[in-house]
Amino acid sequence: MVQQDKGKSKKPRAATAPQKPATTAASDAAAKGSKKHKGLGQQLRDIRRLLARPNLPATVRQAHERQLAALELERQTSTSDKAVVTLERTAVNKYHAIRFFERRKLLRLMETARKKDQPDLSQLAKWMADVNYVTYFPKSAKYLSLFPKTEPDARAKQAREAIHRLINRFVTEGALKQADGYEPSKALGETDEQTLRALEEVAKQHRLLSDRLVSAREQAANAQNAARAASAEDDDAEDDSDDQEEGEDEEEDASDSESEEDKAPQKRSGRKPENIKPSSGATSTAASRSAKRPNVSKPAAKSKPEPEQDDFFL
Numbered sequence: 001m002v003q004q005d006k007g008k009s010k011k012p013r014a015a016t017a018p019q020k021p022a023t024t025a026a027s028d029a030a031a032k033g034s035k036k037h038k039g040l041g042q043q044l045r046d047i048r049r050l051l052a053r054p055n056l057p058a059t060v061r062q063a064h065e066r067q068l069a070a071l072e073l074e075r076q077t078s079t080s081d082k083a084v085v086t087l088e089r090t091a092v093n094k095y096h097a098i099r100f101f102e103r104r105k106l107l108r109l110m111e112t113a114r115k116k117d118q119p120d121l122s123q124l125a126k127w128m129a130d131v132n133y134v135t136y137f138p139k140s141a142k143y144l145s146l147f148p149k150t151e152p153d154a155r156a157k158q159a160r161e162a163i164h165r166l167i168n169r170f171v172t173e174g175a176l177k178q179a180d181g182y183e184p185s186k187a188l189g190e191t192d193e194q195t196l197r198a199l200e201e202v203a204k205q206h207r208l209l210s211d212r213l214v215s216a217r218e219q220a221a222n223a224q225n226a227a228r229a230a231s232a233e234d235d236d237a238e239d240d241s242d243d244q245e246e247g248e249d250e251e252e253d254a255s256d257s258e259s260e261e262d263k264a265p266q267k268r269s270g271r272k273p274e275n276i277k278p279s280s281g282a283t284s285t286a287a288s289r290s291a292k293r294p295n296v297s298k299p300a301a302k303s304k305p306e307p308e309q310d311d312f313f314l
Contacts, residue, residue: 095143135179141203
């Protein structure tokens with residue numbers, strides 16, 4: 001038997017894809033980590049760790065302290081805003097069913113009255129005003145029902161009448177749209193923010209708003225005011241430092257120009273200035289020399305006659 005060649009019987013190996021080096025995976029992970037945005041808490045931790053270093057320059061420390069204060073104010077503001085939104089959402093969900101049924105009851109009464117041959121227009125106007133009340137009542141306040149099961153106290157009646165009167169005054173003036181009872185969210189979306197704040201202020205006066213909601217809003221407002229004041233103080237400090245540096249530069253330029261002007265005439269004349277006094281040693285030697293010399297009076301010099309000037313030189 002003829003032995004077959006072993007090399008021909010073997011199957012060719014399949015081509016394998018080149019493996020990526022191990023360093024590429026690490027570099028990709030580092031690149032993804034660098035692109036990730038740092039949260040507010042992470043930024044605060046990084047700055048605090050940096051400020052904990054003992055050998056940090058004063059300028060760098062001051063800049064990072066300002067940044068830390070700004071981030072803390074931003075965190076406080078965001079926390080207060082979240083608390084306000086959470087409390088408002090809770091109040092909306094709590095009184096949504098009551099408002100829905102009262103709005104549907106009013107619409108049915110209006111439809112029944114319109115089907116009559118001679119509808120009562122004054123009653124229709126009253127029901128329309130009630131629909132406005134249900135639609136535009138402050139969402140973050142405790143809702144005061146138009147059809148309560150038990151008679152409310154005097155304070156609740158006074159608050160309901162005040163809010164009812166204010167809402168319909170805004171509708172008459174055009175600040176609020178006439179509610180149809182079907183789309184309260186759309187009507188509120190088209191409402192002026194100042195009008196809604198006025199309604200909430202009335203509810204706050206009658207103690208209908210939650211104390212936690214009021215405190216959260218006050219904290220948010222205080223945090224925003226503090227952030228604005230801090231930014232204004234930083235701007236004023238930077239302006240003052242710039243003005244001070246400009247004033248110092250101007251004073252240095254003025255002193256340099258004055259010193260150059262004082263040196264210029266001395267260089268031109270080549271003499272020492274007259275206001276420089278001789279030293280004490282020089283004065284003592286001059287006085288001793290004058291004391292040793294005899295006091296001999298010199299004869300008066302004869303005056304020479306002045307030459308006559310010609311008219312040509314005049």
